[in-house]
Amino acid sequence: MEALLEDLAAAHRPSSPVGRIPASIPHLSAADPLGFGIAVATVEGEVFGAGDADVPFSIQSISKLFSLALALAGDPGEALWRRVLREPSGTAFNSLVQLEAESGIPRNPFINAGALVVTDFLMERLGDAGEAVLAFLRGLSGSARITVDGDAAAAELAASSRNRALAHFLADFGNLHNPVDAVLTHYVRHCSIAMSCRDLARAGLFLARGGVASPDGPRVLSADNAKRINSIMLTCGMYDAAGEFAYRVGLPGKSGVGGGILAVVPGRCTVCVWSPGLDAKGNSVAGTAALAELTARTGWSVF
Numbered sequence: 001m002e003a004l005l006e007d008l009a010a011a012h013r014p015s016s017p018v019g020r021i022p023a024s025i026p027h028l029s030a031a032d033p034l035g036f037g038i039a040v041a042t043v044e045g046e047v048f049g050a051g052d053a054d055v056p057f058s059i060q061s062i063s064k065l066f067s068l069a070l071a072l073a074g075d076p077g078e079a080l081w082r083r084v085l086r087e088p089s090g091t092a093f094n095s096l097v098q099l100e101a102e103s104g105i106p107r108n109p110f111i112n113a114g115a116l117v118v119t120d121f122l123m124e125r126l127g128d129a130g131e132a133v134l135a136f137l138r139g140l141s142g143s144a145r146i147t148v149d150g151d152a153a154a155a156e157l158a159a160s161s162r163n164r165a166l167a168h169f170l171a172d173f174g175n176l177h178n179p180v181d182a183v184l185t186h187y188v189r190h191c192s193i194a195m196s197c198r199d200l201a202r203a204g205l206f207l208a209r210g211g212v213a214s215p216d217g218p219r220v221l222s223a224d225n226a227k228r229i230n231s232i233m234l235t236c237g238m239y240d241a242a243g244e245f246a247y248r249v250g251l252p253g254k255s256g257v258g259g260g261i262l263a264v265v266p267g268r269c270t271v272c273v274w275s276p277g278l279d280a281k282g283n284s285v286a287g288t289a290a291l292a293e294l295t296a297r298t299g300w301s302v303f
């Protein structure tokens with residue numbers, strides 16, 4: 001496994017900057033454009049890494065996976081699903097158009113509108129949603145060094161006109177129960193969590209293990225909800241590139257504009273890749289290519 005990951009890192013680390021870094025989050029341009037990390041965490045508890053597998057990066061929308069898991073874990077009555085749908089959007093992650101057409105009910109929990117509702121939902125139940133997601137990630141990965149990058153959060157908040165517009169739309173339709181400013185603050189805080197591929201691969205393992213964090217560890221989610229999150233990752237995790245990612249990689253995955261992607265091979269392992277250059281849909285160029293080669297070489301796929 002180590003040799004395979006070394007191979008992938010050598011083949012996919014960019015030799016010159018590829019793609020683009022989003023202008024909407026000024027802080028992300030500080031990342032090394034030639035960075036590349038990859039880690040695999042197995043259901044048996046082994047973790048392998050190559051390249052910059054231990055370099056922390058901004059997890060951005062990958063945090064939406066963990067906010068959703070926390071929300072579902074505390075929602076036996078499925079109240080969340082009356083406020084968010086489970087359909088791919090086919091539009092950009094920060095698009096406003098469907099929100100008006102669908103009366104303030106976001107298409108899925110991974111586009112920004114849906115994630116803002118999930119954050120609001122967590123705030124109602126747990127108070128501090130940013131801290132709750134951070135504590136959840138620390139617990140799952142066993143790594144206390146994971147932090148919120150406060151400068152990145154402040155920079156994103158100051159540049160959040162688009163998300164503010166989405167939040168006001170939601171509020172106007174009665175689908176935010178906390179003040180817009182508070183929801184945005186909690187949302188950017190969980191998006192600005194910085195952690196490494198190795199820690200993220202470990203944190204996502206409950207999705208490969210049917211909801212259980214470690215072989216002898218606690219159940220994080222019901223097996224049904226773990227299956228459902230994997231399904232939503234497959235159909236919505238890469239936004240309007242979900243079809244292309246399913247075609248090329250064949251795994252549930254969740255991307256973030258920090259350049260990370262977390263993919264799940266149910267029953268076997270999780271894979272986390274990071275490289276900051278993004279394609280036009282906001283997904284890591286080198287990360288997607290590396291995952292496509294990994295699944296082609298190993299045969300790991302849900303299909």
Ligand code: GLN
Pocket residue numbers: 059060061062093094112156163188191255256257258282
């Ligand atoms: N924090 C980012 C935003 O709200 C997350 C987007 C992403 O990673 N796709 O725009």
